Each structure stands twice: as structure tokens, then as C-alpha cells.
Amino acid sequence: MRRRYHMMICLTMLIVLLTACGGQGQDQSNKQKTQDRVELTISAAASLQYVLNEIAAVYEKEHPNVKITYNFGASGALQQQIAQGAPVDLFFSAAEDKYDELVKEGFIEGNSGTDLLRNELVLIVSTNSKINGFGDLPKADRISIGTPVSVPAGTYAKETLESLNLWNEIEKKMVYAKDVRQVLTYVETGNVDAGIVYKTDAVISDKVKIAATASEQTHSPIVYPVGVTKESSHQKEAKEFYEFLKKEESIKVFEDNGFKRVEN
Secondary structure (H helix, E strand, O other): OHHHHHHHHHHHHHHHHHHHHHHHHHHHHHHHHHHHOEEEEEEEEHHHHHHHHHHHHHHHHHOOOEEEEEEEEOHHHHHHHHHOOOOOOEEEOOOHHHHHHHHHOOOEEEEEEEEEEEOOEEEEEEOOOOOOOHHHHHHOOOEEEEOOOOOHHHHHHHHHHHHOOOHHHHHHHEEEEOOHHHHHHHHHOOOOOEEEEEHHHHOOOOOEEEEEEOOHHHOOOOEEEEEEEOOOOOHHHHHHHHHHHHOHHHHHHHHHOOOEEOOO
């Protein structure tokens, strides 16, 4: 009887020990999986928000060890953040000059990026507006564009209005926005009579209509460069995502959202 009792005690202790070891093994395995998971931070122009979220969903499904985190905003503001030391793995700009400045300052290697996309600039108004083109803008009370010094779309908009000899006449009517998405919101809500945004922003809203498309001769080329930052702490994974953005399947997603590829 006593022997059987001791055997039961030993068996119980063995089970407890094995369970503890198994639990530790599982904890170690989970810890290893957590350590292996990489989070990439992508600073990207606000006009890329919807399409990049779509691409991230596809990429993360194919690469479960990678988490894509976006920081969307005006390209000028994002450029300044990177220059001031913000931890960013890739920069996807809506303007070549903002990107080139980081290359010049040594934050991005010149051969680690490419001009990937193009876009168009359009004049948007509410669906019941009587404004039918840029020539009607003097009739508007309030017009919104991105702040030219930091928002590329705002720079292109100002160039277009200057080219059409409208800027001096309507400058006092301008309502400046932090990015193109804010311009779109201002028009959608009726806070302004018209706005100038990228075509890709205009087509996602059923609350506005495109009154006119700016001629490419009226503004600088709208090109989106993308590249890996020199200070990325995940160079391998960042370069892999960069290469994924250039693949035909990704380009097709961009094109489905209104962007055009840059023909090299």
C-alpha cells in the first residue's frame, strides 16, 4: 500500500515537471516568434493611403513575420521628420525634390530607390457646383489647396494657377490644407467652393466631381519616388518590401487606384 502511494506521488511530480517544461518550451517558442517579427515603418504621401493599405494587407499575408506600419502625411513634413532622425525604413514621396533632398543629405542612398508612379492634378467641386473649369475660379468665394511649401499637390496647384494667370486674382481666397486629403474633405463638406487635388484622391469620393484636369504643361511632373532609408534598422526586410512595390502585381493595384507607372 505504501509502495503504491509513493509511486503515485512520484508519478504526479513527474507530470507536473513535464508540464512545466512543456510550458516553458511553449513560452520560449512564442518569445522567439515575437523576436523574429519585424515591424517596418513607411513614411508615405497622404495620397497613397488607400492603395498602400491594400498592398500591405497582401504583403503581410504572404510575409507573416512582417508588420507594415504607415506614417501618412505631406511629403515635405515627412522629409523633415526623417532629416530630424525619425525611425523610418522607407520613404514614398509625392515629389521628387523632397526625396532628392534626403538623397543629397545622405539619408537615402542614391541607388536604393526609384521613380515608381505618376499622377494627375484636377480641380474638384461639389456635385451641384456651377464651376466648370479653372476659368470659373474667380467666381468662387473660397478655394483650397495644400500648403505649397510642404504639400507637393499645393506646389503643383500654385504652379498651375500661375501658369493660367489666375494666382494673383484668387490668392486671397485660398484656404491652405495640411495635405490633399484635407483639401478633399473641405470640398466634400462645403467649407470651400473648389479644391485642387490629385486625380487619385478625387475618384475615391462620390461627394465631389472633377471640373477640369490640369494640363501637364502647367506644372512640374508629378512623380512618386520611393526608396529605403540608410538608417533603416531592418535593411533586408525593407529592401524586400521595396522590391515588392515594384512587382507587376503591385503596379496593377496602383493602376487600379488611378496611378500611372513611370516607364523607365
